[in-house]
């Protein structure tokens with residue numbers, strides 16, 4: 001009977017139908033989506049930390065207001081995504097606990113430090129730029145709640161990308177020192193940003209099934225290439241040099257980049273990146289310090305429910 005259901009399910013996917021929470025789905029589909037959506041949620045929440053580091057030191061009131069709004073958006077994306085993940089049957093508490101215990105992943109990129117103000121520009125330009133490249137196709141993902149969440153998230157990410165690029169433009173049109181700061185940030189973030197797209201297709205363990213189920217519409221390497229092609233002209237416009245002397249443009253106009261250091265990627269995933277320990281410690285502290293808020297909210301909800309039944 002299950003084989004019949006699985007065939008029917010695949011037929012719905014092939015017909016571009018959306019799968020909704022109460023529909024039948026293979027256990028592996030539920031599992032891989034819970035994995036991906038919750039990792040995505042954790043990334044948004046942990047992703048607040050590197051930029052949060054600069055809110056108190058933003059150079060002007062306008063920059064501070066924009067950065068504050070961006071970081072708040074990321075919190076919203078995280079909560080939105082936890083809600084989407086919960087529709088698959090795992091509670092937010094369980095998902096968050098797995099992250100705090102170091103069992104669930106979040107994006108490798110958030111384990112790098114933000115050393116100067118130019119890092120804030122670079123994160124908006126490149127990290128949000130990479131996020132958009134990956135998330136636009138997710139708006140057509142087969143799972144309804146995730147696809148719908150991505151529409152709003154992408155709109156906000158596009159504002160984030162613009163605010164980052166505008167910081168870079170200002171720095172690159174500024175003093176020699178400011179331009180050097182922008183170049184230094186690009187040098188440090190370029191390779192980690194390329195790693196955001198995940199391992200090469202040949203070693204990407206989830207790609208085959210996620211493509212079959214239309215969770216993924218493009219492969220890791222395809223999206224990485226699209227991102228590089230879109231970014232090279234932007235760097236040229238800024239007058240910055242991408243830290244890859246071996247980069248060449250092929251006959252079709254694609255920018256061919258050098259080999260990525262996958263050992264570094266594996267190290268960061270194993271918990272040994274420059275900031276892994278700090279990030280988890282900061283999240284655990286925030287979670288512990290927020291315990292009273294969760295308890296108060298639960299007690300209030302219970303009191304209200306009792307009043308309604310009385």
Ligand code: FAQ
Pocket residue numbers: 035036039040041043044047048074105106107108109123127128131134195196197198199203204205206207210220269
């Ligand atoms: N970091 O078989 P695949 C943002 C893991 S944007 C850490 O290729 P898949 C916005 C992968 O999970 C960042 N782990 O996996 C923002 C799997 O591990 P598992 C978040 C990585 O799922 C901007 C294993 O390697 N965006 O937050 C990474 O088919 C600025 C094998 O890989 C998303 O999460 C990595 N870079 O493809 C916020 C997008 N790459 O689970 C603040 C949604 C791979 O077996 C500031 N996710 N892994 O233990 C996806 O599109 C996919 O999950 C991929 C990976 C493309 C990331």
